[in-house]
Amino acid sequence: MKLDFSGLESSAPLYGGNNELLSDGFSAAPSFDLPVTSDFDDFQKNSIQMVKPAKGTTTLAFIFKDGVMVAADSRASMGGYISSQSVKKIIEINPYMLGTMAGGAADCQFWHRNLGIKCRLHELANKRRISVTGASKLLANILYSYRGMGLSVGTMIAGWDEKGPGLYYVDSEGGRLKGTKFSVGSGSPYAYGVLDSGYKYDMTIDEAAELARRAIYHATFRDGASGGVASVYHVGPTGWTKLSGDDVGELHYSYYPVEPAVVEQEMTEAVAV
Amino acid sequence: MECVFGMVGKGFALVVADSSAVNSILVHKSNEDKIMVLDSHKLMGASGEAGDRAQFTEYVQKNVALYQYRNNIPLTTKAAANFMRGELATALRKNPYMVNIVLAGYDKETGPSLYFIDYIATLHKVDKAAFGYGSYFALSMMDRHYHADMTVDEAIKLADQCIEEIRSRLVVAPQNFVIKIVDQDGAREHSWRRTTKD
Numbered sequence: 101m102k103l104d105f106s107g108l109e110s111s112a113p114l115y116g117g118n119n120e121l122l123s124d125g126f127s128a129a130p131s132f133d134l135p136v137t138s139d140f141d142d143f144q145k146n147s148i149q150m151v152k153p154a155k156g157t158t159t160l161a162f163i164f165k166d167g168v169m170v171a172a173d174s175r176a177s178m179g180g181y182i183s184s185q186s187v188k189k190i191i192e193i194n195p196y197m198l199g200t201m202a203g204g205a206a207d208c209q210f211w212h213r214n215l216g217i218k219c220r221l222h223e224l225a226n227k228r229r230i231s232v233t234g235a236s237k238l239l240a241n242i243l244y245s246y247r248g249m250g251l252s253v254g255t256m257i258a259g260w261d262e263k264g265p266g267l268y269y270v271d272s273e274g275g276r277l278k279g280t281k282f283s284v285g286s287g288s289p290y291a292y293g294v295l296d297s298g299y300k301y302d303m304t305i306d307e308a309a310e311l312a313r314r315a316i317y318h319a320t321f322r323d324g325a326s327g328g329v330a331s332v333y334h335v336g337p338t339g340w341t342k343l344s345g346d347d348v349g350e351l352h353y354s355y356y357p358v359e360p361a362v363v364e365q366e367m368t369e370a371v372a373v
Numbered sequence: 374m375e376c377v378f379g380m381v382g383k384g385f386a387l388v389v390a391d392s393s394a395v396n397s398i399l400v401h402k403s404n405e406d407k408i409m410v411l412d413s414h415k416l417m418g419a420s421g422e423a424g425d426r427a428q429f430t431e432y433v434q435k436n437v438a439l440y441q442y443r444n445n446i447p448l449t450t451k452a453a454a455n456f457m458r459g460e461l462a463t464a465l466r467k468n469p470y471m472v473n474i475v476l477a478g479y480d481k482e483t484g485p486s487l488y489f490i491d492y493i494a495t496l497h498k499v500d501k502a503a504f505g506y507g508s509y510f511a512l513s514m515m516d517r518h519y520h521a522d523m524t525v526d527e528a529i530k531l532a533d534q535c536i537e538e539i540r541s542r543l544v545v546a547p548q549n550f551v552i553k554i555v556d557q558d559g560a561r562e563h564s565w566r567r568t569t570k571d
Protein backbone atom coordinates (compact mmCIF):
# COMPACT_ATOMS: atom_id res chain seq x y z
CA MET A 101 0.00 0.00 0.00
CA LYS A 102 1.67 3.21 -1.17
CA LEU A 103 1.59 5.87 1.53
CA ASP A 104 0.94 9.49 0.56
CA PHE A 105 3.64 11.74 2.02
CA SER A 106 2.83 14.84 -0.05
CA GLY A 107 1.63 16.67 3.01
CA LEU A 108 4.99 16.25 4.70
CA GLU A 109 7.14 17.63 1.89
CA SER A 110 8.74 21.04 2.43
CA SER A 111 7.88 23.99 0.19
CA ALA A 112 11.21 23.97 -1.68
CA PRO A 113 10.67 23.60 -5.45
CA LEU A 114 11.27 20.21 -7.00
CA TYR A 115 13.86 21.25 -9.58
CA GLY A 116 16.78 22.87 -7.76
CA GLY A 117 17.28 26.61 -7.86
CA ASN A 118 14.77 29.33 -8.58
CA ASN A 119 12.64 28.12 -11.40
CA GLU A 120 10.74 30.95 -13.06
CA LEU A 121 7.79 28.75 -13.88
CA LEU A 122 7.27 28.02 -10.22
CA SER A 123 7.79 31.50 -8.78
CA ASP A 124 5.43 33.45 -11.05
CA GLY A 125 2.66 33.78 -8.54
CA PHE A 126 1.68 30.14 -8.17
CA SER A 127 2.24 28.93 -4.64
CA ALA A 128 4.54 26.06 -3.90
CA ALA A 129 3.20 22.59 -3.16
CA PRO A 130 0.86 22.66 -0.12
CA SER A 131 2.62 21.78 3.12
CA PHE A 132 2.52 22.40 6.85
CA ASP A 133 5.29 22.97 9.37
CA LEU A 134 7.10 19.76 10.15
CA PRO A 135 6.54 18.84 13.81
CA VAL A 136 9.51 19.68 16.01
CA THR A 137 10.72 16.48 17.53
CA SER A 138 13.94 15.47 19.21
CA ASP A 139 13.04 11.82 18.75
CA PHE A 140 13.75 11.05 15.10
CA ASP A 141 12.54 7.48 15.38
CA ASP A 142 9.10 8.61 16.48
CA PHE A 143 8.87 11.16 13.71
CA GLN A 144 6.40 9.27 11.59
CA LYS A 145 4.22 8.49 14.58
CA ASN A 146 4.27 12.16 15.63
CA SER A 147 3.35 13.40 12.19
CA ILE A 148 0.45 10.98 11.92
CA GLN A 149 -0.69 12.16 15.35
CA MET A 150 -0.65 15.73 14.07
CA VAL A 151 -2.99 15.06 11.17
CA LYS A 152 -5.14 12.63 13.10
CA PRO A 153 -8.55 14.16 13.79
CA ALA A 154 -9.50 13.96 17.45
CA LYS A 155 -12.68 12.00 18.04
CA GLY A 156 -14.90 15.00 18.75
CA THR A 157 -18.24 13.37 19.26
CA THR A 158 -20.39 11.44 21.72
CA THR A 159 -21.79 8.05 20.82
CA LEU A 160 -23.06 5.35 23.12
CA ALA A 161 -24.70 1.94 23.02
CA PHE A 162 -25.86 -0.53 25.61
CA ILE A 163 -27.56 -3.92 25.80
CA PHE A 164 -30.66 -4.34 27.95
CA LYS A 165 -33.40 -6.94 28.16
CA ASP A 166 -35.24 -5.81 25.01
CA GLY A 167 -32.22 -5.44 22.72
CA VAL A 168 -29.60 -2.78 22.06
CA MET A 169 -30.06 0.97 22.41
CA VAL A 170 -27.76 3.11 20.22
CA ALA A 171 -27.51 6.89 20.48
CA ALA A 172 -25.26 9.65 19.14
CA ASP A 173 -24.98 13.43 18.77
CA SER A 174 -24.69 15.08 15.32
CA ARG A 175 -21.99 17.72 15.51
CA ALA A 176 -18.92 17.78 13.26
CA SER A 177 -16.10 20.06 14.37
CA MET A 178 -12.78 21.05 12.80
CA GLY A 179 -10.80 22.40 15.71
CA GLY A 180 -12.87 25.31 17.04
CA TYR A 181 -15.16 25.55 14.00
CA ILE A 182 -18.46 23.69 13.97
CA SER A 183 -18.68 22.49 10.41
CA SER A 184 -22.04 20.78 10.70
CA GLN A 185 -24.81 20.25 13.24
CA SER A 186 -26.57 17.55 11.25
CA VAL A 187 -24.17 14.66 10.68
CA LYS A 188 -25.60 11.14 10.65
CA LYS A 189 -23.36 9.33 13.10
CA ILE A 190 -25.39 6.15 13.30
CA ILE A 191 -24.72 4.19 10.14
CA GLU A 192 -27.12 1.53 8.94
CA ILE A 193 -24.96 -1.42 7.90
CA ASN A 194 -27.95 -3.64 7.14
CA PRO A 195 -31.52 -3.90 8.44
CA TYR A 196 -30.45 -5.63 11.68
CA MET A 197 -27.03 -4.07 12.36
CA LEU A 198 -25.96 -0.53 13.18
CA GLY A 199 -22.53 1.09 13.41
CA THR A 200 -21.63 4.33 15.18
CA MET A 201 -19.20 6.92 13.88
CA ALA A 202 -16.44 8.52 15.92
CA GLY A 203 -13.15 9.82 14.53
CA GLY A 204 -12.72 10.53 10.84
CA ALA A 205 -16.11 10.80 9.15
CA ALA A 206 -14.85 9.56 5.80
CA ASP A 207 -13.05 6.61 7.35
CA CYS A 208 -16.13 5.55 9.31
CA GLN A 209 -18.56 5.96 6.44
CA PHE A 210 -16.38 4.17 3.92
CA TRP A 211 -15.42 1.22 6.09
CA HIS A 212 -18.94 0.72 7.41
CA ARG A 213 -20.24 0.69 3.83
CA ASN A 214 -17.49 -1.78 2.97
CA LEU A 215 -18.50 -3.89 5.97
CA GLY A 216 -22.11 -3.87 4.75
CA ILE A 217 -20.94 -5.19 1.40
CA LYS A 218 -18.92 -7.96 3.03
CA CYS A 219 -21.88 -8.91 5.26
CA ARG A 220 -24.16 -9.17 2.22
CA LEU A 221 -21.58 -11.31 0.41
CA HIS A 222 -21.44 -13.58 3.47
CA GLU A 223 -25.24 -13.94 3.38
CA LEU A 224 -25.19 -14.84 -0.30
CA ALA A 225 -22.32 -17.29 0.08
CA ASN A 226 -23.54 -19.02 3.25
CA LYS A 227 -27.35 -18.66 2.95
CA ARG A 228 -27.54 -17.21 6.44
CA ARG A 229 -27.03 -13.85 8.08
CA ILE A 230 -23.64 -13.00 9.49
CA SER A 231 -23.39 -12.79 13.28
CA VAL A 232 -22.45 -9.58 15.08
CA THR A 233 -19.30 -11.36 16.27
CA GLY A 234 -18.35 -12.15 12.68
CA ALA A 235 -19.11 -8.69 11.34
CA SER A 236 -17.11 -6.97 14.07
CA LYS A 237 -14.19 -9.37 13.51
CA LEU A 238 -14.22 -8.58 9.76
CA LEU A 239 -14.02 -4.87 10.50
CA ALA A 240 -11.38 -5.29 13.21
CA ASN A 241 -9.13 -7.33 10.92
CA ILE A 242 -9.41 -4.74 8.12
CA LEU A 243 -8.60 -1.89 10.49
CA TYR A 244 -5.71 -3.86 11.98
CA SER A 245 -4.11 -4.27 8.58
CA TYR A 246 -4.12 -0.47 8.15
CA ARG A 247 -2.61 0.09 11.58
CA GLY A 248 -0.20 3.04 11.86
CA MET A 249 -1.39 4.51 8.54
CA GLY A 250 -3.53 7.22 10.09
CA LEU A 251 -7.06 5.81 9.96
CA SER A 252 -9.19 7.20 12.77
CA VAL A 253 -12.17 5.01 13.56
CA GLY A 254 -13.81 4.45 16.95
CA THR A 255 -16.96 2.51 16.28
CA MET A 256 -19.48 0.27 17.96
CA ILE A 257 -21.19 -2.52 16.02
CA ALA A 258 -24.61 -3.24 17.47
CA GLY A 259 -26.97 -5.89 16.16
CA TRP A 260 -29.33 -8.75 16.82
CA ASP A 261 -28.40 -12.22 15.60
CA GLU A 262 -29.27 -15.83 16.50
CA LYS A 263 -27.59 -15.48 19.89
CA GLY A 264 -29.61 -12.39 20.75
CA PRO A 265 -28.36 -8.82 21.11
CA GLY A 266 -24.65 -8.21 20.43
CA LEU A 267 -22.43 -5.18 20.97
CA TYR A 268 -18.77 -4.79 20.04
CA TYR A 269 -16.38 -1.84 20.23
CA VAL A 270 -13.84 -1.72 17.37
CA ASP A 271 -11.17 0.94 16.85
CA SER A 272 -8.49 1.84 14.38
CA GLU A 273 -5.71 0.78 16.78
CA GLY A 274 -6.94 -2.76 16.10
CA GLY A 275 -8.71 -3.26 19.43
CA ARG A 276 -12.01 -5.15 19.60
CA LEU A 277 -14.01 -5.53 22.80
CA LYS A 278 -17.22 -7.40 23.49
CA GLY A 279 -19.37 -5.69 26.08
CA THR A 280 -22.75 -4.60 27.34
CA LYS A 281 -22.17 -0.86 27.62
CA PHE A 282 -19.86 1.44 25.65
CA SER A 283 -19.44 5.12 24.96
CA VAL A 284 -16.95 6.53 22.45
CA GLY A 285 -15.74 10.05 21.71
CA SER A 286 -14.59 13.20 23.45
CA GLY A 287 -17.89 13.43 25.32
CA SER A 288 -17.85 9.79 26.41
CA PRO A 289 -16.66 10.32 30.04
CA TYR A 290 -19.65 12.60 30.59
CA ALA A 291 -22.01 10.12 28.98
CA TYR A 292 -20.57 7.21 30.99
CA GLY A 293 -21.43 8.97 34.26
CA VAL A 294 -25.10 9.34 33.41
CA LEU A 295 -25.26 5.91 31.76
CA ASP A 296 -23.63 4.01 34.63
CA SER A 297 -25.79 5.58 37.33
CA GLY A 298 -29.09 5.07 35.51
CA TYR A 299 -28.50 1.64 33.92
CA LYS A 300 -30.66 -1.36 34.83
CA TYR A 301 -30.84 -4.49 32.69
CA ASP A 302 -34.63 -4.73 33.14
CA MET A 303 -35.53 -1.35 31.66
CA THR A 304 -38.40 -0.97 29.24
CA ILE A 305 -37.68 0.34 25.75
CA ASP A 306 -38.97 3.80 26.69
CA GLU A 307 -36.87 3.97 29.85
CA ALA A 308 -33.78 2.85 27.96
CA ALA A 309 -34.39 5.41 25.21
CA GLU A 310 -34.77 8.16 27.80
CA LEU A 311 -31.53 7.07 29.51
CA ALA A 312 -29.66 7.13 26.20
CA ARG A 313 -31.11 10.52 25.27
CA ARG A 314 -30.27 11.97 28.68
CA ALA A 315 -26.70 10.67 28.55
CA ILE A 316 -26.12 12.24 25.12
CA TYR A 317 -27.69 15.50 26.30
CA HIS A 318 -25.41 15.74 29.34
CA ALA A 319 -22.35 15.02 27.20
CA THR A 320 -23.30 17.72 24.69
CA PHE A 321 -23.87 20.13 27.57
CA ARG A 322 -20.31 19.82 28.85
CA ASP A 323 -18.32 18.85 25.74
CA GLY A 324 -17.81 21.57 23.13
CA ALA A 325 -17.19 19.09 20.34
CA SER A 326 -20.58 17.41 20.78
CA GLY A 327 -24.01 18.88 20.06
CA GLY A 328 -26.73 19.19 17.46
CA VAL A 329 -29.36 16.48 17.54
CA ALA A 330 -29.47 13.49 19.90
CA SER A 331 -30.58 10.49 17.80
CA VAL A 332 -31.73 7.31 19.49
CA TYR A 333 -32.08 3.97 17.70
CA HIS A 334 -33.30 0.62 19.03
CA VAL A 335 -32.15 -2.78 17.68
CA GLY A 336 -34.64 -5.53 18.40
CA PRO A 337 -35.27 -9.05 17.14
CA THR A 338 -36.86 -7.71 13.95
CA GLY A 339 -34.09 -5.20 13.19
CA TRP A 340 -33.42 -1.57 14.03
CA THR A 341 -35.85 1.36 14.31
CA LYS A 342 -35.14 5.03 14.83
CA LEU A 343 -36.92 6.12 18.00
CA SER A 344 -36.21 9.84 18.21
CA GLY A 345 -34.06 12.76 17.12
CA ASP A 346 -34.23 15.74 19.44
CA ASP A 347 -32.31 19.00 19.28
CA VAL A 348 -30.21 19.14 22.44
CA GLY A 349 -30.96 22.83 22.95
CA GLU A 350 -34.66 22.02 23.14
CA LEU A 351 -33.92 19.03 25.39
CA HIS A 352 -32.14 21.39 27.76
CA TYR A 353 -35.22 23.54 28.26
CA SER A 354 -37.49 20.53 28.61
CA TYR A 355 -35.27 19.05 31.35
CA TYR A 356 -34.49 22.39 33.02
CA PRO A 357 -37.36 24.80 32.29
CA VAL A 358 -36.71 28.48 33.01
CA GLU A 359 -38.12 29.43 36.41
CA PRO A 360 -39.44 32.97 36.73
CA ALA A 361 -36.90 34.73 38.94
CA VAL A 362 -38.03 36.01 42.31
CA VAL A 363 -37.63 39.77 42.42
CA GLU A 364 -35.57 40.72 45.47
CA GLN A 365 -35.85 44.44 45.35
CA GLU A 366 -38.01 46.68 43.30
CA MET A 367 -36.70 49.92 41.94
CA THR A 368 -38.79 52.89 42.97
CA GLU A 369 -38.82 56.39 41.60
CA ALA A 370 -36.37 58.70 43.30
CA VAL A 371 -38.33 61.32 45.15
CA ALA A 372 -37.32 64.80 44.07
CA VAL A 373 -36.36 66.91 47.02
CA MET B 374 -1.10 -0.09 33.75
CA GLU B 375 -1.49 -3.74 32.72
CA CYS B 376 -0.18 -6.42 35.01
CA VAL B 377 0.56 -10.03 34.08
CA PHE B 378 2.56 -12.37 36.28
CA GLY B 379 3.06 -16.10 36.75
CA MET B 380 4.89 -18.74 38.74
CA VAL B 381 5.62 -22.48 38.75
CA GLY B 382 4.65 -24.76 41.63
CA LYS B 383 4.69 -28.49 42.34
CA GLY B 384 3.05 -30.05 39.31
CA PHE B 385 1.29 -26.87 38.14
CA ALA B 386 1.88 -23.38 36.79
CA LEU B 387 -0.15 -20.27 37.57
CA VAL B 388 -0.79 -17.13 35.51
CA VAL B 389 -2.47 -14.00 36.89
CA ALA B 390 -3.54 -11.03 34.77
CA ASP B 391 -5.52 -7.85 35.28
CA SER B 392 -8.76 -7.55 33.32
CA SER B 393 -9.17 -3.91 32.42
CA ALA B 394 -9.40 -2.62 28.86
CA VAL B 395 -8.32 1.00 28.99
CA ASN B 396 -8.29 3.89 26.51
CA SER B 397 -6.38 6.94 27.89
CA ILE B 398 -8.37 7.88 31.02
CA LEU B 399 -11.38 5.68 30.29
CA VAL B 400 -11.89 2.11 31.45
CA HIS B 401 -14.01 0.62 28.69
CA LYS B 402 -14.32 -2.79 30.30
CA SER B 403 -13.12 -4.36 33.53
CA ASN B 404 -13.74 -8.04 32.85
CA GLU B 405 -11.59 -8.57 29.74
CA ASP B 406 -9.91 -12.00 29.77
CA LYS B 407 -6.26 -11.55 28.81
CA ILE B 408 -5.15 -15.11 29.57
CA MET B 409 -5.80 -17.22 26.50
CA VAL B 410 -6.10 -20.98 26.75
CA LEU B 411 -3.74 -21.97 23.96
CA ASP B 412 -4.63 -25.64 23.99
CA SER B 413 -5.62 -28.24 26.55
CA HIS B 414 -2.42 -27.81 28.61
CA LYS B 415 -1.12 -24.33 27.85
CA LEU B 416 -1.97 -20.85 29.09
CA MET B 417 -0.81 -17.60 27.57
CA GLY B 418 -1.12 -14.36 29.50
CA ALA B 419 -0.54 -11.40 27.20
CA SER B 420 -0.19 -7.67 27.83
CA GLY B 421 0.43 -4.86 25.39
CA GLU B 422 -1.36 -2.92 22.67
CA ALA B 423 -4.97 -3.96 22.28
CA GLY B 424 -4.98 -4.88 18.61
CA ASP B 425 -1.61 -6.63 18.66
CA ARG B 426 -2.52 -8.62 21.76
CA ALA B 427 -5.73 -10.09 20.32
CA GLN B 428 -4.33 -10.65 16.82
CA PHE B 429 -1.01 -12.19 17.82
CA THR B 430 -2.43 -14.50 20.48
CA GLU B 431 -5.14 -15.74 18.14
CA TYR B 432 -2.57 -16.26 15.36
CA VAL B 433 -0.43 -18.38 17.72
CA GLN B 434 -3.47 -20.30 18.95
CA LYS B 435 -4.58 -21.22 15.43
CA ASN B 436 -1.07 -22.25 14.38
CA VAL B 437 -0.65 -24.44 17.46
CA ALA B 438 -3.97 -26.13 16.61
CA LEU B 439 -2.88 -26.56 12.98
CA TYR B 440 0.32 -28.30 14.05
CA GLN B 441 -1.70 -30.72 16.12
CA TYR B 442 -4.07 -31.50 13.25
CA ARG B 443 -1.24 -31.98 10.77
CA ASN B 444 1.07 -34.06 12.96
CA ASN B 445 -1.43 -35.74 15.31
CA ILE B 446 0.64 -34.74 18.34
CA PRO B 447 0.44 -31.49 20.34
CA LEU B 448 3.36 -29.09 20.58
CA THR B 449 5.37 -29.11 23.79
CA THR B 450 5.40 -25.90 25.82
CA LYS B 451 9.03 -25.32 24.85
CA ALA B 452 8.22 -25.71 21.15
CA ALA B 453 5.26 -23.33 21.39
CA ALA B 454 7.42 -20.77 23.20
CA ASN B 455 10.10 -20.97 20.54
CA PHE B 456 7.50 -20.69 17.77
CA MET B 457 6.13 -17.51 19.37
CA ARG B 458 9.61 -16.07 19.77
CA GLY B 459 10.38 -16.83 16.15
CA GLU B 460 7.24 -15.02 14.94
CA LEU B 461 7.98 -12.00 17.12
CA ALA B 462 11.60 -11.90 15.91
CA THR B 463 10.63 -12.11 12.23
CA ALA B 464 8.17 -9.26 12.56
CA LEU B 465 10.45 -7.18 14.79
CA ARG B 466 12.37 -5.21 12.18
CA LYS B 467 9.38 -4.46 9.97
CA ASN B 468 6.12 -4.43 11.85
CA PRO B 469 6.72 -5.33 15.49
CA TYR B 470 4.01 -6.81 17.66
CA MET B 471 3.92 -4.81 20.91
CA VAL B 472 2.91 -7.78 23.10
CA ASN B 473 4.56 -9.25 26.20
CA ILE B 474 3.68 -12.85 26.98
CA VAL B 475 3.89 -15.20 29.94
CA LEU B 476 3.44 -18.77 28.67
CA ALA B 477 2.62 -21.51 31.17
CA GLY B 478 2.28 -25.14 30.21
CA TYR B 479 2.23 -28.69 31.51
CA ASP B 480 3.92 -31.52 29.61
CA LYS B 481 3.65 -35.15 30.66
CA GLU B 482 7.39 -35.75 30.30
CA THR B 483 8.80 -32.53 31.74
CA GLY B 484 6.06 -31.30 34.09
CA PRO B 485 5.08 -27.65 34.48
CA SER B 486 7.08 -24.85 32.87
CA LEU B 487 6.88 -21.07 32.52
CA TYR B 488 8.33 -18.91 29.74
CA PHE B 489 8.93 -15.16 29.67
CA ILE B 490 8.59 -13.72 26.13
CA ASP B 491 9.25 -10.04 25.58
CA TYR B 492 7.97 -7.83 22.74
CA ILE B 493 11.50 -7.75 21.29
CA ALA B 494 11.53 -11.54 21.13
CA THR B 495 13.46 -12.25 24.31
CA LEU B 496 12.83 -15.81 25.52
CA HIS B 497 13.65 -17.17 28.95
CA LYS B 498 12.49 -20.27 30.78
CA VAL B 499 11.81 -19.10 34.33
CA ASP B 500 10.19 -20.03 37.63
CA LYS B 501 8.48 -16.67 38.07
CA ALA B 502 7.81 -13.83 35.65
CA ALA B 503 5.97 -10.51 35.56
CA PHE B 504 5.17 -7.75 33.03
CA GLY B 505 3.79 -4.25 33.25
CA TYR B 506 3.89 -1.64 36.02
CA GLY B 507 2.65 -4.34 38.38
CA SER B 508 5.91 -6.19 37.85
CA TYR B 509 7.75 -3.64 40.02
CA PHE B 510 5.76 -4.93 42.97
CA ALA B 511 5.08 -8.53 41.97
CA LEU B 512 8.69 -9.46 41.15
CA SER B 513 10.15 -8.53 44.53
CA MET B 514 7.21 -10.13 46.36
CA MET B 515 7.78 -13.33 44.43
CA ASP B 516 11.58 -13.19 44.89
CA ARG B 517 11.10 -12.89 48.64
CA HIS B 518 8.37 -15.47 49.25
CA TYR B 519 8.69 -17.95 46.39
CA HIS B 520 10.25 -21.33 46.97
CA ALA B 521 10.44 -24.36 44.74
CA ASP B 522 7.61 -26.95 44.82
CA MET B 523 4.91 -24.76 46.34
CA THR B 524 1.41 -26.21 46.72
CA VAL B 525 -1.55 -24.64 44.94
CA ASP B 526 -2.71 -22.98 48.16
CA GLU B 527 0.71 -21.49 48.85
CA ALA B 528 0.97 -20.18 45.27
CA ILE B 529 -2.53 -18.66 45.40
CA LYS B 530 -1.62 -17.03 48.68
CA LEU B 531 1.50 -15.54 47.12
CA ALA B 532 -0.50 -14.37 44.10
CA ASP B 533 -2.97 -12.70 46.46
CA GLN B 534 -0.14 -10.96 48.25
CA CYS B 535 1.15 -9.65 44.92
CA ILE B 536 -2.34 -8.44 43.93
CA GLU B 537 -2.75 -6.71 47.31
CA GLU B 538 0.59 -4.98 46.88
CA ILE B 539 -0.30 -3.84 43.35
CA ARG B 540 -3.70 -2.59 44.53
CA SER B 541 -2.27 -0.58 47.37
CA ARG B 542 0.89 0.81 45.76
CA LEU B 543 0.21 1.29 42.04
CA VAL B 544 -1.27 4.73 41.39
CA VAL B 545 -3.82 3.59 38.76
CA ALA B 546 -4.23 0.01 39.86
CA PRO B 547 -6.47 -2.28 37.78
CA GLN B 548 -9.79 -3.12 39.38
CA ASN B 549 -10.12 -6.85 38.73
CA PHE B 550 -7.75 -9.78 38.25
CA VAL B 551 -8.18 -13.26 36.83
CA ILE B 552 -6.18 -16.31 37.93
CA LYS B 553 -5.74 -19.32 35.67
CA ILE B 554 -3.94 -22.56 36.42
CA VAL B 555 -2.53 -25.41 34.33
CA ASP B 556 -1.64 -28.84 35.69
CA GLN B 557 -1.87 -32.45 34.57
CA ASP B 558 -5.67 -32.16 34.37
CA GLY B 559 -5.45 -29.29 31.92
CA ALA B 560 -5.64 -25.52 31.71
CA ARG B 561 -8.58 -23.81 33.38
CA GLU B 562 -9.78 -20.67 35.07
CA HIS B 563 -9.14 -20.76 38.80
CA SER B 564 -10.78 -17.64 40.19
CA TRP B 565 -11.28 -13.89 39.93
CA ARG B 566 -10.29 -11.14 42.34
CA ARG B 567 -12.80 -8.36 41.87
CA THR B 568 -13.33 -4.92 43.31
CA THR B 569 -16.00 -3.93 40.77
CA LYS B 570 -18.84 -5.87 39.21
CA ASP B 571 -19.17 -5.37 35.47
